Amino acid sequence: MLLGFGVDLVVHEQARHLQGLGHDVRVFTAKADHRMERSYDLHVLSEVVPGFYDYTSRSAIRSFLKSRLASDVDIWILHTPPFYAWVADIEAPVVFVEHGSPPGHLFDNGTAYHLWRLMHAHHAEDYGRLRSGDAILSISKYIENTLPEEVRAYSTVLHHGADHYRRAHLGERLRFRFEHGVGHDDVLILWVGRMQFDLDEQPYKGFQSLLEMLPSIKRLREDIKIALLGKVSEEDAARLARMGVIVLPNVPAGMMGTAYAAADVLLNLSQWEGFNLALVESQFQGTPCVAYNVGPHAEVTAPGRSALLVSNADEVLPALKSLVSNAALRSEMRDHALAFVKAFRWEENARSLESLLVQSMHRARGGRRRPRSEWGLLRVPVPSRCDQSGQAFVPVIDWAPV
Structure with a gap:
């Protein structure tokens, strides 16, 4: 295990x-x-x-x-x-x-x-x-x-x-951002999943789609930062770094909550999930999500309040833009995320x-x-x-x- x-x-x-x-x-x-x-x-x-x-x-x-x-x-x-x-x-x-x-x-x-x-x-x-x-x-x-x-x-x-990852406090969030070159006023978008340029074992997770979207995401605003967290080979990590993204390989469990909390938005491009732990993990830290409206995503988020669920790839960038350009909206959705996710407890x-x-x-x-x-x-x-x-x-x- x-x-x-x-x-x-x-x-x-x-x-x-x-x-x-x-x-x-x-x-x-x-x-x-x-x-x-x-x-x-x-x-x-x-x-x-x-x-x-x-x-x-x-x-x-x-x-x-x-x-x-x-x-x-x-x-x-x-x-x-x-x-x-x-x-x-x-x-x-x-x-x-x-x-x-x-x-x-x-x-x-x-x-x-x-x-x-x-x-x-x-x-x-x-x-x-x-x-x-x-x-x-x-x-x-x-x-x-x-x-x-x-x-x-x-x-x-x-x-x-x-609630399997401890909720990070503000100091941990700010320190994580500083250590990875993310300024106080920068907007950090986080993507979580396995990163494989070739022979992608989980194509439905959306890594290839993410690669296609990266240039357009970077143009949403000048101070935007993109971090990719997950399992990745050294070769693929170096390739991603050359593309100008922050690579967070093999983050230990004790730091996962801090990584989610440090982000301003979670971008999830999975086309299929049975549940989607990443969405509830992100909401537990108060980070709003952008994801496809597929499978159980409307069950494990509060659509329109803690997450923006989109119907197709053409709607991803507008949804991201609405969040990265509006700090007040992110703050409002953070409150909704923290309230909504209270029902998802391992003890219960x-x-x-x-x-x-x-x-x-x-x-x-x-x-x-x-x-x-x-x-x-x-x-x-x-x-x-x-x-x-x-x-x-x-x-x-x-x-x-x-």
């Missing part, structure tokens, strides 16, 4: 808060940074069962589930593939955390088809095995609406928290998750445990090849007994 990744941060926050509520929490993962501070037990799968690296091997999964650390688990929370498929062998109740998957048209054809097969196998096979005590935790209403209609009754929407997330876990266990104990021979499957037709547009991945889904 590496906290630079969104899902890992979610697991960490939920685990530590559930542990704080008095539960015995064990996190099993493929890899981990054992130096991170934590209150829960963290175990690497290959250390629990030596040689366990194929997380799709049914025999290896069963050996793991019989191990001392796993055999007495009362309920499982599964966050990502390939672990979703473990429901086939787990006897205890299972809660699937549904993060969603980007649509195929945002990738090349090969990647699009691969993602489509994974997602529809997940819907058909994993959700086809749902039992009375199992549940789905959708990270946004948008994600819940992407689930097959037949399984939405299993779903509960639970938003992430926003954990309490709601605890309630869901208790309900699932009660249903499992009170209901009949269907034998595997009675499990239903979502029968999803899988095409033999991807079409050229990469957008034809909307199959008819039928709910049928095996």
